[in-house]
Amino acid sequence: MSAGTLYDKVWDLHRVADLPGGSTQLFIGLHLIHEVTSPQAFAALRDLGLTVRHPERTVATVDHIVPTTSQARPFADPLAEEMLATLEANCSAHGITLHGLGSGRQGIVHVIAPELGLTQPGMTVACGDSHTSTHGAFGAIAFGIGTSQVRDVLSSQSLAMGKLKVRRIWVDGRLQRGVFAKDLVLHIIRTLGVKGGVGYAYEFAGPAIEALSMEERMTLCNMAIEGGARCGYVNPDATTFAYLQGRPHAPSGEAWERAVAWWSHLASGPDAVFDHEVRFDAAAIAPTITWGITPGQGIGVDETVPTLEQTAPEERPLAQEAYRYMDLQPGSPIAGTPVDVCFIGSCTNGRLSDLQAAAAVAKGRQVAAGIKAFVVPGSEQVAAAAEAEGLDAVFTAAGFEWREPGCSMCLAMNPDRLEGRQVSASSSNRNFKGRQGSASGRTLLMSPAMVAAAAITGCVTDVRELLAA
């Protein structure tokens, strides 16, 4: 059993009661809601005659269904319009703040809560979205929930939970130039597998993690769920505090000093006990890309698609399914694979530093003929900051489309989607069959810089070659 870890400390602070059967009632410090997974929860609340227990600890935005071209209301899609109208009515009826379109604060829920300073160390954060693990970057315990649990958090500001084990993922060294947090997490998932984290919280630690910016830590924790871990976190440190200071919901004045002192003592101590530990060397990691149909089917951009012989016996049926679906030959290099669509955005890689990294590759170059390339900022604030430094102009001059904020083609609930068997180079988080809106569409996950490189050359390309040029 873990002891002395941040996970244990935060868990103990938020315990409300023991429930029959051995689960724990856990207080939720921040509840984030959006239009897709909340309407049925509000309906259930009405049916049960219950109200929202802590509307001031509940924050809403709209992200999954919003168009990224014109955001004029009503939306062209009546179902999307109904979902947003329902969210607006529910938030209004229950006194919940909604960061709506054009408010200056709208965006992907996992982008806006950190940038508003809502997400803080030591909190429990829940949202009806599996990528809630993102908020663990701040040393929060943050996890995705289903709609029945959204109903529970709305009505009681708490959840029935079982305690997880804690695995420390220690990363030595430093990432090479052209290698990003996205590559690191794809490498970790490739190594530990997509179910390796089931039953665990992942604590990311070590010199390479400490060197990451907050936005990079968010990318890392965001994809903990793709490794099967319901939450992942990084211990809060000076980088965390510097990011938070001055943000709208961050403490200020004397409370700031007290907050930093409290946050600091939450970190896992030197005597912390972990249920399991693994180590990685950051310097040995190449730009990493998925070739298959799960985020665990990843390889370095300089590697070849694994053959059946190179694949563990229990993984072979999935590998064969992936060869067929992706139409890739085992043993062939992944570099040079032609792509059709290049998507930069999502809760994984839709923040300012992601756009900066992609723009550095795109600047002064041109998107290859026949390639559709587009950039979707993670939030209205990200869009404004990027435009203030001229990134939109860099992208449009290179032939990328510059869009309005939202989840977009990560899951294609809005009009942005693949068609037919198109291949997408995508900075998002899931390469599942059909994920990007076409039942036969194919997704290659990679860093935003690698997506930009693919857009320029028209095929999978080691971004380090373009950065050196």
Next chain:
Amino acid sequence: MSTRPARALPSGPIRQHRGRGVAVVGTDIDTDRIIPARFLKCVTFDDLARGAFADDRTELGGAHPFDRSVHQEASVLVVNSNFGCGSSREHAPQALMRWGIRALIGESYAEIFFGNCLAMGIPCLSAEPATVRALQEAIAADPGAELLLDLEALEVELESEFVGANRWPVHLDPGPHQMLVSGQWDATSQLVAHDAELTATATALPYLNGFR
């Protein structure tokens, strides 16, 4: 197109379930496959059955287990490992439930999917790979075979005129087990009942009290 029987949604204690099986074979079957995202554009769960495995069913042109006539009465879904990985969308188990599924037996499940099922009164029982394989083979040989799930004894019994009878142990962690058999799988009422304790916890949290 469907002749599936109307079936009451789960309520009260879930101590046993009897029904035919349907096997969906494969590891790491994610929630995007269980229900593609376009079906999430809704404000109620009522109409989700049509989204269950929609793209896989289209691809297989009627040969998917959920489309085969012999499985239209099935209520026990047999799966392999890490079933339900990916998105937290409760639309996935809701789609299965509204299609007719009332229990799952599989090698393992993704955590959020398992929790979503529990909150709906749908047991996700785990079993040894050999048990899952035996069940898949039995269902293939005799789709009319009945599965009797005994949640109190944690056993599954196969009753078939053609492949004979058999019985295997299944596993469920003690917490979810007790919640299901006692009928307390719907946590809302318990959580709401602890309001004084909730206030005490909130009062002691530094970030809700100016970090004092």
